[in-house]
Amino acid sequence: MTVPDTQVADSTTLDPTRPVLRARAPLRISFAGGGTDVAPFPQREGGAVLSATISSFAFSTLRPRSDGKVTVQSLDYNTAIGFGIDDPVEFDGQLDLPKAAIRRIRDIDGARPSGGFDLFLHTQAPPGSGLGSSSAVMVSVIGLVAQHCGLDLTPYDVAELAYRLEREDLSIPGGSQDQYAAAFGGFNYIEFQPNEVIVNPLRVRDDTVHELEHNMLLAFTGNTRVSDHIIEDQRTRYEDGVSEALEGLRAQKELAVRMKVALVRGEVDRFGELLGQAWAQKRKMSAKISTPLIDTAVTTALRCGALGGKVTGAGGGGHLVFVCEFERRHIVAQELLKLGLTLSEITFSQQGVTTWRGQS
Numbered sequence: 137m138t139v140p141d142t143q144v145a146d147s148t149t150l151d152p153t154r155p156v157l158r159a160r161a162p163l164r165i166s167f168a169g170g171g172t173d174v175a176p177f178p179q180r181e182g183g184a185v186l187s188a189t190i191s192s193f194a195f196s197t198l199r200p201r202s203d204g205k206v207t208v209q210s211l212d213y214n215t216a217i218g219f220g221i222d223d224p225v226e227f228d229g230q231l232d233l234p235k236a237a238i239r240r241i242r243d244i245d246g247a248r249p250s251g252g253f254d255l256f257l258h259t260q261a262p263p264g265s266g267l268g269s270s271s272a273v274m275v276s277v278i279g280l281v282a283q284h285c286g287l288d289l290t291p292y293d294v295a296e297l298a299y300r301l302e303r304e305d306l307s308i309p310g311g312s313q314d315q316y317a318a319a320f321g322g323f324n325y326i327e328f329q330p331n332e333v334i335v336n337p338l339r340v341r342d343d344t345v346h347e348l349e350h351n352m353l354l355a356f357t358g359n360t361r362v363s364d365h366i367i368e369d370q371r372t373r374y375e376d377g378v379s380e381a382l383e384g385l386r387a388q389k390e391l392a393v394r395m396k397v398a399l400v401r402g403e404v405d406r407f408g409e410l411l412g413q414a415w416a417q418k419r420k421m422s423a424k425i426s427t428p429l430i431d432t433a434v435t436t437a438l439r440c441g442a443l444g445g446k447v448t449g450a451g452g453g454g455h456l457v458f459v460c461e462f463e464r465r466h467i468v469a470q471e472l473l474k475l476g477l478t479l480s481e482i483t484f485s486q487q488g489v490t491t492w493r494g495q496s
């Protein structure tokens with residue numbers, strides 16, 4: 137149920153004895169291995185993803201209340217909901233992600249929810265933009281509400297809980313790389329085994345990070361997408377044994393390893409070339425992954441001096457990432473702008489989900 141702003145706590149319903157809390161969780165760029173984290177591939181063959189978090193975030197603020205009510209407001213969706221802290225939570229398509237987190241954390245043994253709270257959410261990239269924003273929101277909310285309830289969760293705890301909430305409680309199709317990237321932050325090689333996920337933080341030299349930031353471009357197609365149908369098509373093709381899909385997924389896993397080696401060795405040009413190979417293999421996983429605009433953008437960028445490029449999420453829209461020869465990056469940028477894409481530079485973030493006390 138959408139609620140008006142007047143239901144947000146005022147001076148009479150705020151709890152001055154408890155601190156205002158804030159949290160942020162970083163968005164991510166997936167370089168290779170995307171799709172190998174989607175069941176049933178990890179259970180059958182084991183998956184691997186290479187990714188890095190960037191300095192764009194999902195933010196959340198929690199203001200304690202004294203009246204036992206909870207409100208959740210999302211700037212991204214321009215909507216708000218309200219319910220009692222002890223009320224049953226209904227999943228009706230209205231901000232189900234934060235509702236699921238609140239319900240699950242409230243019921244964890246040892247949780248000490250005291251009164252209600254106002255929760256305000258904002259993300260620096262729109263949902264469906266291919267940067268893992270939905271999972272970053274979930275990770276941010278879990279970190280914040282857990283701290284409010286007196287729980288001390290590890291990054292593994294947060295990521296696992298976020299995954300289960302999205303995939304099991306809400307039945308949203310997808311993988312598990314985004315939750316772990318947002319919880320841990322930094323450059324990671326993440327392994328997906330049948331019964332566990334292992335996050336391997338990478339020691340990437342500062343000059344390699346700087347070189348990547350100088351040579352990369354992030355391009356937004358202007359179109360967000362719902363990835364469910366792409367993921368379902370990919371899953372169906374894998375389970376049906378379609379040879380092209382099998383080849384693409386297995387090559388993605390291999391390329392994640394090869395790109396990891398190039399990254400830790402500081403071989404930025406090699407890394408860019410392998411990024412292009414990862415895109416060629418990703419396209420094999422489903423015919424729904426690319427679009428005419430994406431194909432044109434990648435072809436144009438390569439012709440103008442990009443070493444490689446690919447979509448950063450499930451596909452069908454969202455963001456593309458390119459590694460360029462630095463002296464030709466401005467030419468690549470000019471041509472992509474002509475296609476109507478919106479460009480931004482990349483700064484990497486080494487921190488995962490972070491919580492702190494707010495000032496007001």
